[in-house]
Amino acid sequence: MTSSPTPESARSLGRRGEATRQKFLEAVEELLEEGTYRELTVTDIARRAGTSPATFYQYFSAAEDAVLALAIATVDIAGPELASHIEGRDWSDARGWESSLGVADAFIALWEGHRSILRLIDLATDEGDRRFRDVRTQLLGAPANAFVSVLRDRPDRHVVDPLADAGVLVSMLAHVSAHLEGLQSWGADSHELRRSMARVVYLTLTGQSPPGD
Amino acid sequence: MTSSPTPESARSLGRRGEATRQKFLEAVEELLEEGTYRELTVTDIARRAGTSPATFYQYFSAAEDAVLALAIATVDIAGPELASHIEGRDWSDARGWESSLGVADAFIALWEGHRSILRLIDLATDEGDRRFRDVRTQLLGAPANAFVSVLRDRPDRHVVDPLADAGVLVSMLAHVSAHLEGLQSWGADSHELRRSMARVVYLTLTGQSPPGD
Amino acid sequence: MTSSPTPESARSLGRRGEATRQKFLEAVEELLEEGTYRELTVTDIARRAGTSPATFYQYFSAAEDAVLALAIATVDIAGPELASHIEGRDWSDARGWESSLGVADAFIALWEGHRSILRLIDLATDEGDRRFRDVRTQLLGAPANAFVSVLRDRPDRHVVDPLADAGVLVSMLAHVSAHLEGLQSWGADSHELRRSMARVVYLTLTGQSPPGD
Amino acid sequence: MTSSPTPESARSLGRRGEATRQKFLEAVEELLEEGTYRELTVTDIARRAGTSPATFYQYFSAAEDAVLALAIATVDIAGPELASHIEGRDWSDARGWESSLGVADAFIALWEGHRSILRLIDLATDEGDRRFRDVRTQLLGAPANAFVSVLRDRPDRHVVDPLADAGVLVSMLAHVSAHLEGLQSWGADSHELRRSMARVVYLTLTGQSPPGD
DNA sequence: GATGAATGAGGTTTCATTCAT
DNA sequence: TATGAATGAAACCTCATTCAT
Numbered sequence: 001m002t003s004s005p006t007p008e009s010a011r012s013l014g015r016r017g018e019a020t021r022q023k024f025l026e027a028v029e030e031l032l033e034e035g036t037y038r039e040l041t042v043t044d045i046a047r048r049a050g051t052s053p054a055t056f057y058q059y060f061s062a063a064e065d066a067v068l069a070l071a072i073a074t075v076d077i078a079g080p081e082l083a084s085h086i087e088g089r090d091w092s093d094a095r096g097w098e099s100s101l102g103v104a105d106a107f108i109a110l111w112e113g114h115r116s117i118l119r120l121i122d123l124a125t126d127e128g129d130r131r132f133r134d135v136r137t138q139l140l141g142a143p144a145n146a147f148v149s150v151l152r153d154r155p156d157r158h159v160v161d162p163l164a165d166a167g168v169l170v171s172m173l174a175h176v177s178a179h180l181e182g183l184q185s186w187g188a189d190s191h192e193l194r195r196s197m198a199r200v201v202y203l204t205l206t207g208q209s210p211p212g213d
Numbered sequence: 214m215t216s217s218p219t220p221e222s223a224r225s226l227g228r229r230g231e232a233t234r235q236k237f238l239e240a241v242e243e244l245l246e247e248g249t250y251r252e253l254t255v256t257d258i259a260r261r262a263g264t265s266p267a268t269f270y271q272y273f274s275a276a277e278d279a280v281l282a283l284a285i286a287t288v289d290i291a292g293p294e295l296a297s298h299i300e301g302r303d304w305s306d307a308r309g310w311e312s313s314l315g316v317a318d319a320f321i322a323l324w325e326g327h328r329s330i331l332r333l334i335d336l337a338t339d340e341g342d343r344r345f346r347d348v349r350t351q352l353l354g355a356p357a358n359a360f361v362s363v364l365r366d367r368p369d370r371h372v373v374d375p376l377a378d379a380g381v382l383v384s385m386l387a388h389v390s391a392h393l394e395g396l397q398s399w400g401a402d403s404h405e406l407r408r409s410m411a412r413v414v415y416l417t418l419t420g421q422s423p424p425g426d
Numbered sequence: 427m428t429s430s431p432t433p434e435s436a437r438s439l440g441r442r443g444e445a446t447r448q449k450f451l452e453a454v455e456e457l458l459e460e461g462t463y464r465e466l467t468v469t470d471i472a473r474r475a476g477t478s479p480a481t482f483y484q485y486f487s488a489a490e491d492a493v494l495a496l497a498i499a500t501v502d503i504a505g506p507e508l509a510s511h512i513e514g515r516d517w518s519d520a521r522g523w524e525s526s527l528g529v530a531d532a533f534i535a536l537w538e539g540h541r542s543i544l545r546l547i548d549l550a551t552d553e554g555d556r557r558f559r560d561v562r563t564q565l566l567g568a569p570a571n572a573f574v575s576v577l578r579d580r581p582d583r584h585v586v587d588p589l590a591d592a593g594v595l596v597s598m599l600a601h602v603s604a605h606l607e608g609l610q611s612w613g614a615d616s617h618e619l620r621r622s623m624a625r626v627v628y629l630t631l632t633g634q635s636p637p638g639d
Numbered sequence: 640m641t642s643s644p645t646p647e648s649a650r651s652l653g654r655r656g657e658a659t660r661q662k663f664l665e666a667v668e669e670l671l672e673e674g675t676y677r678e679l680t681v682t683d684i685a686r687r688a689g690t691s692p693a694t695f696y697q698y699f700s701a702a703e704d705a706v707l708a709l710a711i712a713t714v715d716i717a718g719p720e721l722a723s724h725i726e727g728r729d730w731s732d733a734r735g736w737e738s739s740l741g742v743a744d745a746f747i748a749l750w751e752g753h754r755s756i757l758r759l760i761d762l763a764t765d766e767g768d769r770r771f772r773d774v775r776t777q778l779l780g781a782p783a784n785a786f787v788s789v790l791r792d793r794p795d796r797h798v799v800d801p802l803a804d805a806g807v808l809v810s811m812l813a814h815v816s817a818h819l820e821g822l823q824s825w826g827a828d829s830h831e832l833r834r835s836m837a838r839v840v841y842l843t844l845t846g847q848s849p850p851g852d
Numbered sequence: 853g854a855t856g857a858a859t860g861a862g863g864t865t866t867c868a869t870t871c872a873t
Numbered sequence: 874t875a876t877g878a879a880t881g882a883a884a885c886c887t888c889a890t891t892c893a894t
Contacts, residue, residue: 014856014857016856016857016858017856017857020857020858035340036337036340036342037250037251037336037340038250038251038277041883041884041885042884042885042886043883043884043885051858051859052858052859052860053859053884053885053886054858054859054860054861054886054887054888055857055858055859057885057886057887058856058857058858062885064251115339119335119336119339119340122332122335123250123332123336124249125392125395126328126332126391126392127248127249127250127332129249133395133398136395137395137399141399144399160405160408161401161402161405161406161409163396163399163400163401163402163405164396164401164402164405164406164408164409165405165409165412166401167389167396167399167401167406167409168385168389168406168409168410168413171385171388171389171392171396172381172384172385172388172389172413174388175384175385175387175388176380176381176384176385178339179338179339179384182338182346182349182350183376183377183380183384185346186350186354186357186376186380187376188374188376188377188379188380189374189376189377192373192374192376192377192378193374193377193380193381195373195377196374196377196378196380196381196417197381199378199417200381200385200413200416200417203413203416203417204409204412204413204416207422209420227874229874230874233874233875254866254867254868255867255868255869256866256867256868264875264876265875265876265877266867266868266869266876267869267870267871267875267876267877267878268874268875268876270868270869270870271874271875275868276868440853442853443853446853446854461766462763462766462768463676463677463762463766464676464677464703467887467888467889468888468889468890469887469888469889477854477855478854478855478856479855479888479889479890480854480855480856480857480890480891480892481853481854481855483889483890483891484853484854488889489889490677541765545761545762545765545766548758548761549676549758549762550675551818551821552754552758552817552818553674553675553676553758555675559821559824562821563821563825567825570825586831586834587827587828587831587832587835589822589825589826589827589828589831590822590827590828590831590832590834590835591835591838592827593815593822593825593827593832593835594811594815594832594835594836594839597811597814597815597818597822598807598810598811598814598815598839600814601810601811601813601814602806602807602810602811604765605764605765605810608764608772608775608776609802609803609806609810611772612776612780612783612802612806613802614800614802614803614805614806615800615802615803618799618800618802618803619800619803619806619807621799621803622800622803622804622806622807623807625804625843626807626811626839626842626843629839629842629843630835630838630839630842633848635846653877653878655877655878655879656877656878659878659879680862680863680864681863681864681865682862682863682864683863690879690880691879691880691881692863692864692865692880693865693866693867693879693880693881693882694878694879694880696864696865696866697877697878697879701864702864
């Protein structure tokens with residue numbers, strides 16, 4: 001649903017072509033799970049996809065381009081998914097705590113399923129790549145905007161800048177999800193991490209400690 | 214001092230050698246500010262440092278090795294720096310709020326000064342590189358442990374897992390600092406982001422809303 | 427008609443096919459005007475012609491083949507054209523001077539209109555390509571033979587080898603026409619170059635200086 | 640003595656480097672004698688020079704670059720050589736005829752010895768390459784300017800534009816020399832071609848038929 | 853007749869790395 | 874310590890070419 005990375009590659013793909021393109025994206029994801037971004041090579045992608053480099057270049061202009069396409073494909077699905085755990089939820093009391101845990105779970109699950117491409121979205125964005133920044137905005141903007149709506153709907157709270165709070169929340173959720181493993185190996189318990197994530201969400205949205213915490 | 218990345222580098226370097234090595238580290242940092250990690254090349258590092266690739270190999274075994282060395286050099290200074298803003302501070306009331314803001318500022322300033330290498334520490338860690346994970350642990354472990362101490366010293370709070378809370382805090386601080394610019398371009402105000410960061414710190418450490426917020 | 431370069435092309439082409447073939451020849455000529463022969467590629471020819479490489483191969487066996495076809499098409503028209511300015515002309519006195527100027531003009535105009543393919547006929551011939559040598563012979567042989575006839579018809583002249591004189595004349599005319607621009611940028615006046623060409627023709631054919639020169 | 644084609648490649652070559660560079664130029668010349676320009680490949684050049692493509696790129700940025708270097712090297716010697724057969728010669732009567740024959744011989748010999756690179760100078764110039772145009776100007780400008788001097792020194796002749804006459808002469812000489820073989824296979828006698836060349840020179844410079852012709 | 857799609861093949865280019873000086 | 878010079882290796886990329894549709 002997003003603009004295609006390479007205009008060229010957009011030329012009406014037949015059924016066969018679409019399948020080939022998909023194979024490449026899957027190959028990229030697999031390789032990124034096994035090795036590093038620096039090592040990602042067109043040759044390897046083609047080999048893994050069971051085709052040739054020449055074919056690869058009929059779909060993408062470079063390895064980076066395929067990575068971007070994978071990022072877009074991932075985000076097109078994931079952004080709305082994350083937001084869906086925030087929009088239209090009840091944030092008061094016990095229900096709010098449930099919602100908070102649900103949000104934490106959604107983030108954790110997303111990173112669990114797409115760790116490698118998600119970390120590259122971050123990297124490329126930080127390195128100044130506009131196209132990736134747009135992807136990142138699309139991914140995190142969805143839940144962030146949802147948080148903003150929630151914060152705005154709470155007349156009892158005098159939040160100065162809902163965007164700041166929402167941004168901080170999303171950052172926290174994304175980063176902890178990305179580094180769950182590291183935090184655990186450092187000594188933190190994964191269940192408690194989940195609860196801590198939810199707690200910050202709850203605290204920020206309601207200004208109160210979670211019930212029964 | 215941290216574990217030396219390369220046996221070579223442990224060799225006592227003369228004054229001249231030490232200067233050369235330093236030039237390489239600076240070259241790496243510059244190149245990472247200008248280009249991407251994927252593009253970082255031994256040839257370029259040498260060129261930027263004003264020497265030859267052959268010389269580079271007398272100090273490092275590969276480009277990654279130089280990056281690691283830069284990471285270590287950065288973290289050796291930065292870790293304690295971050296912790297110093299947490300240890301021995303007063304966390305109650307107004308003083309606590311000041312401390313919270315100070316912590317936020319410390320994180321922001323660190324990323325402002327060393328964005329490129331810090332993002333690579335994250336990336337390499339996520340990609341499974343043990344050596345970088347150690348560096349990362351050293352960097353974020355310092356403030357995290359300091360947070361743990363603070364949480365443990367608060368008998369009025371029944372924190373289940375101080376490590377989880379501390380980890381979440383540090384994650385949030387690191388991630389927001391890393392992406393301040395992106396958050397701003399999304400619409401958030403930088404001053405408010407800083408306050409939001411501090412607020413989460415304060416909330417988590419004290420369980421209460423900051424005074425006068 | 428000249429020998430067909432490819433068996434394929436001898437096949438009777440329908441109206442549609444003939445048009446397609448023509449599009450390819452035009453594409454070749456355009457590309458040769460814009461870029462170099464080295465860069466000429468089947469892919470580019472097809473793209474420029476608005477079709478696909480696969481289609482190209484239904485008409486030509488290689489890029490060189492299309493170039494040869496273009497050369498043949500050009501020469502089929504140009505050879506007789508050049509000769510027509512020599513055969514049956516009056517070469518004495520003032521009329522001869524007019525004829526000489528006419529010959530110079532004909533050569534200049536031909537190169538002006540087909541510079542890119544004409545230079546390739548030269549190149550390929552020099553590189554030993556028989557087929558292009560035949561084309562070249564057809565092109566320059568026409569006016570050269572016409573010169574020979576003129577020289578042979580002059581009983582007052584004891585020309586040792588009319589072919590040598592004719593060959594030298596044609597060489598001069600072709601080369602100056604091909605490099606008019608270069609000669610101008612070197613400082614020569616284009617009008618005078620034309621007159622100089624004509625003068626050498628007149629001198630060689632009559633053994634005398636042009637009248638009123 | 641001419642500006643080096645690639646600034647990079649000019650970096651102080653040691654004795655070893657200079658020899659290597661020379662090997663490449665010789666390889667280029669050999670390959671151009673055997674095959675076509677279109678087929679000229681960096682891989683082949685390196686193979687023929689007994690080194691590797693990687694080494695080639697330490698001296699030249701592309702095959703074309705090496706061709707240009709060869710052209711420059713050739714012209715640096717050949718330009719003055721051609722001019723030396725025109726400057727300071729006696730152009731009257733029998734001596735003049737000797738000089739004319741000498742000029743023809745000089746052109747013929749030069750093309751005989753360097754046919755392949757000389758034709759590429761022409762081609763590249765015609766294709767619009769500035770650097771080659773400069774080389775060509777240097778090559779043909781030398782004898783052309785010498786002709787201009789001779790024409791200017793003849794007060795008995797009322798030459799309108801010495802540059803035009805000189806340019807036409809040089810064009811004729813160059814073109815016939817380049818295509819001697821073709822002219823012969825067309826039927827012209829090589830000895831007579833040489834005499835015809837000389838005759839046009841003599842006619843143009845003196846306005847008279849050669850003595851004893 | 854025309855062309856999406858695929859790919860073997862091979863040239864281009866760069867990189868990491870070594871070594872003699 | 875430093876570096877010209879060289880190069881094996883490999884990635885990049887494109888091209889020519891073929892088929893099935």
